Amino acid sequence: xxxxxxxxxxxxxxxxxxxxxxxxxxxxxxxxxxxxxxxxxxxxxxxxxxxxxxxxxxxxxxxxxxxxxxxxxxxxxxxxxxxxxxxxxxxxxxxxxxxxxxxxxxxxxxxxxxxxxxxxxxxxxxxxxxxxxxxxxxxxxxxxxxxxxxxxxxxxxxxxxxxxxxxxxxxxxxxxxxxxxxxxxxxxxxxxxxxxxxxxxxxxxxxxxxxxxxxxxxxxxxxxxxxxxxxxxxxxxxxxxxxxxxxxxxxxxxxxxxxxxxxxxxx
Numbered sequence: 040x041x042x043x044x045x046x047x048x049x050x051x052x053x054x055x056x057x058x059x060x061x062x063x064x065x066x067x068x069x070x071x072x073x074x075x076x077x078x079x080x081x082x083x084x085x086x087x088x089x090x091x092x093x094x095x096x097x098x099x100x101x102x103x104x105x106x107x108x109x110x111x112x113x114x115x116x117x118x119x120x121x122x123x124x125x126x127x128x129x130x131x132x133x134x135x136x137x138x139x140x141x142x143x144x145x146x147x148x149x150x151x152x153x154x155x156x157x158x159x160x161x162x163x164x165x166x167x168x169x170x171x172x173x174x175x176x177x178x179x180x181x182x183x184x185x186x187x188x189x190x191x192x193x194x195x196x197x198x199x200x201x202x203x204x205x206x207x208x209x210x211x212x213x214x215x216x217x218x219x220x221x222x223x224x225x226x227x228x229x230x231x232x233x234x235x236x237x238x239x240x241x242x243x244x245x246x247x248x249x250x251x252x253x254x255x256x257x258x259x260x261x262x263x264x265x266x267x268x269x270x271x272x273x274x275x276x277x278x279x280x281x282x283x284x285x286x287x288x289x290x291x292x293x294x295x296x297x298x299x300x301x302x303x304x305x306x
Contacts, residue, residue: 111136143279242266
């Protein structure tokens with residue numbers, strides 16, 4: 040039996056176990072997906088223990104994504120983003136580290152037929168999700184503007200992303216001329232608020248909200264009312280998991296089965 044899992048603290052709320060277990064069932068794999076919750080300062084011991092026990096792969100979540108970087112051999116994208124959310128123990132030598140959040144953004148847009156190359160994109164938020172989204176969009180050929188409440192954080196992120204610009208929340212007016220918008224903040228998760236005024240949204244825009252609880256945020260409702268293409272956060276969550284599965288197994292993920300279970304959990 041192969042064992043995969045998730046390391047983080049806390050992990051009790053995670054939707055990764057049912058999503059990955061659905062993939063194993065769909066493909067008839069002898070595999071399980073389990074969760075691990077080490078102490079906040081214990082990621083080094085956790086990764087070493089997983090490697091020693093023969094665990095095939097781990098997802099990594101808060102608060103360990105940045106710390107995990109120094110305990111694996113990261114690929115070039117994970118190194119640029121500065122965070123690892125997927126570890127593969129299956130090869131020779133040091134465990135390999137990846138950041139599949141960026142692929143989650145890119146593949147979510149691809150699923151909805153949204154072209155990124157040559158497009159103008161605005162990313163709201165300069166935290167971990169904002170970094171992954173900014174690199175994903177820039178690597179796909181988009182011009183990225185990062186808008187963040189703290190301008191210095193936006194500028195720091197933009198300095199790392201090729202061709203990116205930065206500004207405070209007053210720069211959200213740029214959404215009016217943009218083709219792509221990503222909300223990489225938690226605004227809309229706990230209350231019916233939006234990070235972007237509805238007046239800036241328009242019918243030529245594609246909007247991805249990384250928030251997936253609720254599945255339909257106020258931002259997405261406003262975007263739909265404006266005639267924009269909407270991409271809910273579950274698609275990003277799904278495709279980062281799909282990318283991790285494919286990294287670990289070398290097989291095409293059963294996307295429909297994973298998506299069906301994920302959305303049933305979010306109802």
